[in-house]
Amino acid sequence: MPELPEVETTIKGLDEIKNHIVHKVIIHTKQLRFKVPYNINKKLKNSRISKIKRIAKYIVIESDSNFSLIIHLGMSGRLKLISNKFKRDKHDHFELILYNNKIIIYNDPRKFGFIDIVETANLKKKKYISNLGIDALSKELNYSYLSNKISKSEVPIKQILLNQKIISGIGNIYASEILFDAKISPLTPGNKLRISHIMKLICSIRKILKKAIKFGGSSIRDYKSADGTLGNFQKNFKVYNKEGKKIGKNSILRIIQYGRSTFYCPNIQNIK
DNA sequence: CACTCTCCCTGAAAGC
DNA sequence: TGCTTTCAGGGAGAGT
Missing domain, CATH: 1.10.8.50 (Helicase, Ruva Protein; domain 3)
Incomplete structure (x- = not known):
């Protein structure tokens, strides 16, 4: 499932959120593969999504708040881009809600993936990025x-x-x-x-x-x-x-x- | 350092 | 049918 082609396909599907403004972030599950940083909302709220890219199997969503949201899908993770959510599906762990009512949802039954928030300028200093061939x-x-x-x-x-x-x-x-x-x-x-x-x-x-x-x-x-x-x-x-x-x-x-x-x-x- | 193995978790599928 | 076992695409961390 999520190897390079699947991550690339996911990135393309997210392209339409570019230039939209983050309303809020909701963390339903605090512990995935690693602890989900508690302050993602604070760092992304009201910022504009400026770029969405792939680094290896990592999804990088850059915002003009100078922070980037990093998502790794692990073995069973996927991102859903939907409008007007009615109820939470099983294993929906994380929501990024935009002002245009679009929502990106991270769903991962096995919780092998992870979510991180890093200063965009420091992204390459992260071990999991700097170690990549x-x-x-x-x-x-x-x-x-x-x-x-x-x-x-x-x-x-x-x-x-x-x-x-x-x-x-x-x-x-x-x-x-x-x-x-x-x-x-x-x-x-x-x-x-x-x-x-x-x-x-x-x-x-x-x-x-x-x-x-x-x-x-x-x-x-x-x-x-x-x-x-x-x-x-x-x-x-x-x-x-x-x-x-x-x-x-x-x-x-x-x-x-x-x-x-x-x-x-x-x-x-x-x-x- | 380089290599190998185990384990994180849930659910689908196979086995009984 | 239903209960139990096995196995799954990633990769960190421990052990050697």
Whole structure:
């Protein structure tokens, strides 16, 4: 659900709140993954939303009060943008209410996400931002960067793709899909990848993520974008959640790496 | 420092 | 049908 394409889709859905004024913020749940700062309302009230952007899997809503609201959706979080709320749904933890009656609601059954408020000027000093590697869709993600990061690593490439300090934005679903597209086995250690493999991998990262964004992200379980529409990239999954299915004569396997499911097709992903 | 494992929480789905 | 168990997309923090 919320990997880079889903966060990007969410950001696009929020675009219409730009330039609108915050009426108030209501915190229903004080404790998500971390404690929700109690003074968000004070810092955002009556300020104008000036910018909405994505940093890796983080949603950044900047206001002209010089504070930015940071939202991470964790595993099950989503933002709903609605007008005229009638009643609170289960797991609605946070509301940002605008003067035009639009409301952004943070809903998260598992409470694995978090919300923070930071001075915009100090955003990059935050550990969870400063530790991030290059964004998966950045042009700076090139051969020399990636090669430098992984050429001495014995860690399997699947795990490298999930390491946000190296490349930020890829999660468990797209890691499997990207490696299938690149025909690289998820078990391959970083130091076994040759120049052409790394180039191919970078191409596949861009290709799969961009395609997923084009389809509005993936709706596993009930992921929806901010306006409530379902993404449908999941119809394009080649291997994720397809254990036992066949591609031609080749079966898709599910293995566990570092406690997470990996789906792959060994006969096709023969770079190892 | 780099790597691996566990755990946070609720609900859906599978198993019995 | 209904109760119990297993598993889930992220990532911090502890342990090695």
